[in-house]
Amino acid sequence: MQDKSNSAGLFEIYALSEKAITLNFGNVIDEALLKHVTDFKHTLSQHPFPGLIAVVPTYASLSIFYEPVTVYKSTLPGINSYDKVSAYLQSLAGKNHTSLTQQSSIINIPACYGNNWGPDLDYVAGINNLSTEEVIKQHSAAEYKVYMIGFIPGFAYLGGMPETIAAPRKPSPRRYVPAGSIGIAGNQTGIYPLDSPGGWQVIAQTPLKMFDAGRANPSLLKAGDIVKFQPVSFSEFRDIVENPGYLNAY
Amino acid sequence: MQIKILKPGLLSTIQDLGRTQFLADAVPVSGAMDVLSARLANLVLGNTENAAVIEFTYHGAEFLAETDLLIALSGEGSILYTEDQELPADRPIFIPSGTRLFLKKNDGSFSYLAVAGGWKVPEVLGSKSTYLQGGFGGFEGRRLREKDVLKNTDSLSAESNAILKSLKGSASVSFPPWKAAKNDFLPLERKTIRVIPGREFTWFTADTLLDLLSKTFTVSPRCNRMAYELEGPPIIRLNTQELLSTVVTSGTIQATGDGKLMMLMADSQVTGGYPRILQVIAVDLPLCAQLKPRDEIYFEILGRKQAEKLYIEQELNIRQLAATIRTKY
Structure with a gap:
């Protein structure tokens, strides 16, 4: 209903609540999807936005919790906090990923x-x-x-x-x-x-x-x-x- | 300031506005079930809204003021009494040392006792909230028991000190003529819970979706700080695919395998695998928290933009209330 696929087709975005957005990368358990999730989490941790509270990865999704009033008052482009966060996340996806190359021990x-x-x-x-x-x-x-x-x-x-x-x-x-x-x-x-x-x-x-x-x-x-x-x-x-x-x- | 618990009541715990920094480790948010009441109890005392409060479930608790106190009670689980009189909610109250206080029956489930400076408990993982299943946070990671002694932190704000000074003159219980008008923050129609469609809303039959938005649902006796089960017409799935475990949050209404609805609350798991049919809007969650077994509700669907607008308006109104109290003192 509220889905938008980002330009790279990497994920769909939906509102989990007024305070959280979820990026859905797929619907299966798969190492390649997991890598998209962890890479995006890494990118976001290096480029946080004002009002960001927590980032929660699952098998194939990433949920981003934020404080709507802080987002709303920020200079991020968009007419409400959902639009602002959603546009910001899509702009991050468009950037070159700084992929996590670090070997897991x-x-x-x-x-x-x-x-x-x-x-x-x-x-x-x-x-x-x-x-x-x-x-x-x-x-x-x-x-x-x-x-x-x-x-x-x-x-x-x-x-x-x-x-x-x-x-x-x-x-x-x-x-x-x-x-x-x-x-x-x-x-x-x-x-x-x-x-x-x-x-x-x-x-x-x-x-x-x-x-x-x-x-x-x-x-x-x-x-x-x-x-x-x-x-x-x-x-x-x-x-x-x-x-x-x-x-x-x- | 110090109290001793004489009777703990059904379930009394220390809470604040929750633990949000460790969601990625699957640590639940916890915190007050009715965050609006917890915040107002703090704000009328000049506290920061996140100060630790005692959450009482229903009525029956009793405690003794072992020193003079500046406290406030908010929420619909109980009404505060001394041996002689009923005390008003949503405003600061001065209580002289030696007074016994009683929580008597009211219409809802939870009430919040704030003290000037906030109750003194250590912060665990960035919050003072009790998480009972994990056995950490709040007062020794557990529910309050008879003979527990609770103290406030000594760091009172300038407003708290001014409120205390204005009330302390008399040797008896005293309170100001004003109160936080909590009803201004709540809808008039309390039986209608406003929701936005959940991510898996379209996984259900048309009949189920019609029932969902027109029939009554009843709160079952199976309700606790994790979730409230709702009984009503059967919830039938159109799409029977398995949902990969994904994030859920307070207010998420899941449809379980046996066709029931589970409304997730403050101690909700961070992830879940049942389809998310509805999401209660944030400003109506305090209403949901106050529901009791056998209460009946209806759902009314909104768009997410409207839900966000209501949330931001309410947050700005709460900030306005805090500013008004600051200018008063």
């Missing part, structure tokens, strides 16, 4: 698989006709891309899991999944950053604090990061919990 996540830390490991192995050892091997061999952070603070949606260890969600969610639980839902894997209810099949737990409101960067992961899981024994798990200095090794 691999973030290693220690993971204690099975038993109390992964109560659904046997189930995931069973429905895929694999041994639990094979599930651990495949899950920890893959490199995952953080596609987006969503659902609850610091929850990373990871793409790149082998389909051979895919598993459906639990028919009804567990009322309590502890922080650090690593789960599988369909072709996706993810890590619960907070104690929360949840329906993913839990195969392991990490001792790392994926989200900590006391840190300057509260979320350990951000969109675009590359993640690998590193199997650890229970005693290593306990060492990390008891001796946070040990974390520097990861």
Whole structure:
């Protein structure tokens, strides 16, 4: 209804509310789209506009929150704040992207698989006709891309899991999944950053604090990061919990 | 200034106008459900509008003034009383030390208690708001309990000091003859909630869209700071494609898998995967916050330009109110 495609055809623009605009780059999970999203976020962070509050990336969209009165009173061209922001974003898209060429570093996540830390490991192995050892091997061999952070603070949606260890969600969610639980839902894997209810099949737990409101960067992961899981024994798990200095090794 | 909570009521938390800097980490905005009332409670005291307030849910809370206080209550969840008298909303009130205060029944859901200087809690991730699910922000990341002691910050504005001086002369409860005319900021018709079409508005059948804009919807008992569920005619999809998780915000009305409507509120998730059928306009969100289970509403559709115009007018009016209070003192 309110769509406009920008000149380069890179995205559609729509009003999410009076205080936010969304740029929609597509409707599929795809690394090329993710790159458009992260590149545009980077460009915008280097060229902010007056009244900009927050920029939120998802799989294939970027939402831009702003303060309408500040935008309205700014000298940006346009008759209302939506027009001003929308025209500004389209002008940015027309510019040459300063593409993010910086290589993502691999973030290693220690993971204690099975038993109390992964109560659904046997189930995931069973429905895929694999041994639990094979599930651990495949899950920890893959490199995952953080596609987006969503659902609850610091929850990373990871793409790149082998389909051979895919598993459906639990028919009804567990009322309590502890922080650090690593789960599988369909072709996706993810890590619960907070104690929360949840329906993913839990195969392991990490001792790392994926989200900590006391840190300057509260979320350990951000969109675009590359993640690998590193199997650890229970005693290593306990060492990390008891001796946070040990974390520097990861 | 200091109070002690004698009865916490159903759910009482510290809030401000929200936490917007960490949306990209999926940290919800949180903040006051009825931001208009929270802002007015602060402004009539000479506070900045973002100062920390106590959000009370319904009535039933009680607290003790352990020192002299300069406070204001705004919002429709309750009415403030001493043992002897009902106290007016939306204006500064001087309370002598030792007074017991009670929140009694009113028509809405939430009320906001501001204190001169704002309630003193640490800032977490750029905000004083409580986010209960994450266990951080506000008062120790939790709801208020019996025997909690809350203090104000000692940094009172010149206006706050002037208001205090003008009221403190008497040894009893006192307040000025003026108040913030909150009704000037709200529409006369309170049952009609104005909306703009959501991004997936056209994913639904013509009958559903007609129902949406003509039939009554009822607030279900399943409502909390994250979302209010609305009951009404079934919501039927024309387009059954899966929506890729994308950004939602307070006021977004999602149509869930079982054909119900979920109106997202202050503690809303940052992203969601249900189609967004409507978006409540920003100036009507405080009305929505005050809805209770079994309340009935209608939707009226506006264009986004109109919605933005209403928002900017209201913001300028609120700034005008703050300026008027400044010139009074």
